[in-house]
Amino acid sequence: MDLKEYRNKLVGNEEERAVSPVIGVVLMVAITVILAAVIAAFVMDMGDDMGESAPAPSMDVEEGAGENITINHEGGDSLEAGDITVQIDGGEVGDDDLYESDSEEDSLATDDEISAGGQIVVDSDANEYGEHEGDELQVIHEPSDSIVYDTEI
Structure with a gap:
């Protein structure tokens, strides 16, 4: 072998x-x-x-006349009014209760642009919020599904 x-x-x-x-x-x-x-x-x-990136506005909030809530746009990126939602304590504020100024005649239109120096006024009677102290206010940018402003009133 x-x-x-x-x-x-x-x-x-x-x-x-x-x-x-x-x-x-x-x-x-x-x-x-x-x-x-x-x-x-x-x-x-x-x-x-x-998806779309979230804008980065600089905002501040104050209680105005008649306890309306005024959200001041102090700088940063502009916002399209139709792209944002305002919530108070998780409840959405309707478009009919958002204004460009303290005058309830200046209703906020969906094609309005909110830029530095602009403001959003939330009607104090909106959805029967009443007293706002301690409530959480959020501005949400819908296209990016991001919270662009969040504060306690």
Whole structure:
């Protein structure tokens, strides 16, 4: 029985042995490149689905005449009136109760832009809020679903 003959069949001779490791390395490099390309495509595509970024206005609140609440826009990004919602203690203030000034004739229209120096006045009778002390007031930017102003009155 010639064991060298069986050894060559099982292990391979000197010329055939080096082929297997080279093929393994090439396959591993190919798999790594394909995996990196798939991950990069997934990560690059995620940036498109992030939605609109939230504006960053600087705001302040004060209780005005007749206990109306005045939200003053002091600087930063402008806000479109149609893009915001005002909440007091989690209850949404209706558009009919929001004004551009203390005069209830200046109703806040959805296409109005609120920029530095502008204000939003919340009617004191809005949704029967009554006393506001200790209430939480939030201005929410709907397109980005972000709270752009949050304070306790």
